[in-house]
Amino acid sequence: MKCRRCRAPAVIDVRRHNAGFCADCFTRHCREQVRRAIDDHEMIAPGQRVLVAVSGGKDSLGLWHLLRALGYETDGLYVGLGIGEYSDESGDSARAFAHEHGWPLLEVDLRATYGFDVPSGARAIRRVPCSACGLSKRHVFNDAARANGYDVLATGHNLDDEAAVLLGNVLRWETGYLGRQHPVLPAAPGFVQKVKPLVRLGERELAAYCVLTGIDYIVEECPMAAGNRHLGYKELLNEIEERSPGTKAAFLFGFLERGHERFAADAVEERADLHPCPECGAPTPADVCSFCRLRARATRVIPVAAENSA
């Protein structure tokens, strides 16, 4: 197979595009896909300060590398979630990458700053860890971006992630979530703008990008996510993609072109009735925001007697 662009021997084939690429043309292809996502969805305006959330994995490090390659002087944000060895290694990976390139990395440790971590938080609210983790990350990302004067927060959600989330939302016709599922969640009082510049690149493309550009990422996946619904949806979409290459992209992009706007009003409704949380100031529709409720339950001092009898 030859590179679609320069006819040199290809090192990767992208079935969805029915095309092979050499290493140089492939990294250019990745940059172009990110450029196109940013332009199409007006993710970043000139002069805006961008913070990228990094976990040490292929998607977030790849994203940081790509944004820098496109000329955005993005800084990184690493949040320590306290998930045992996995968090230790993912922090090491993020720090090593930042240090190697000399790019600033902000760090927030969930336990040191808020007094709990993902495992203890999940136990406290009796929810699956991914639920406590997502809730915490959304809050801390927004908090850290605002506190440090960033306008935009970028995350490494790729095409596979977004298609799997979309499948879950569609299977339950979660109209509010469908209205909010978009590569850009615009800034609003108390919220920085959230963007997903990797929506045009699949998981396999990100892994190849990292390998070809020498990015040393943590390969291990979060051990707490194993067997969750989201991964189940990813597997199902991979089965469909195997039979009909391009289905995932058609599903996600078709939604963005022809589906999303039909649900947008449902999301606006949800955002209409927000006020600042009395504990932390973050916008919330409830008395106290869900992060502060999680924190309160996870950091409550349990009397010794009660603990023993549990």
Added chain:
Amino acid sequence: MKCRRCRAPAVIDVRRHNAGFCADCFTRHCREQVRRAIDDHEMIAPGQRVLVAVSGGKDSLGLWHLLRALGYETDGLYVGLGIGEYSDESGDSARAFAHEHGWPLLEVDLRATYGFDVPSGARAIRRVPCSACGLSKRHVFNDAARANGYDVLATGHNLDDEAAVLLGNVLRWETGYLGRQHPVLPAAPGFVQKVKPLVRLGERELAAYCVLTGIDYIVEECPMAAGNRHLGYKELLNEIEERSPGTKAAFLFGFLERGHERFAADAVEERADLHPCPECGAPTPADVCSFCRLRARATRVIPVAAENSA
């Protein structure tokens, strides 16, 4: 396990309802689901004449039996599609059932009436057989119902069928198809009303209904459908259902409650610009309707020389 209603020993459990039923209560449950579908979606008005399309399989014979049990004096329609032994056996099954109950069965043979069958039609238009078959059935069902003075045509599409079609439509965001996907397609000039009274019952429930009420149906599936996309979507949904019972029903009913109306305008647009086909009189947006085009290509006399050189 005991029957949810009468506490007698259960003969079937319906995981989606998290309930077991004895034979009598299960057949009552099936009737109630059909009654509810008919009422909720206003499928049949008092005094309307209903024709049910029967293939000899569990869904269509079950539907005919259920409609009669609910007091609708429904007649049957069998269309001979010319799919070898499968069609022979499915015709025998439909005829035996109609004869046993003394219910009128109309018959239309595709080859005898229109000069081609599904295999030759599919070859002529170089499409998969399911495409030529669906096109032909839609046309012949409507034609037969109108010619014989019926107001409503009922088909045996069940919850599994409809969920699989919905998945295919959603994966490609076929907005026109999504707008048309509904248990009722209302009457319009040239069209009788089409209804799907089995949308609240799954494949497994229909099979159990037939077994428990002594309906002798043809178990064999159409050999030409093997490996088609629709069956692939069914398998995927079965995998999801296995992990989370109730997903299929939530997917379909959620769409009908919260999704469908957002796409309805796209379907109306497609139906707005119809005129009678000059060949057969059926409404069509094209010069000649797609059934007549299929028929013309399938019945074209091919010169012997051309056939030999093919």
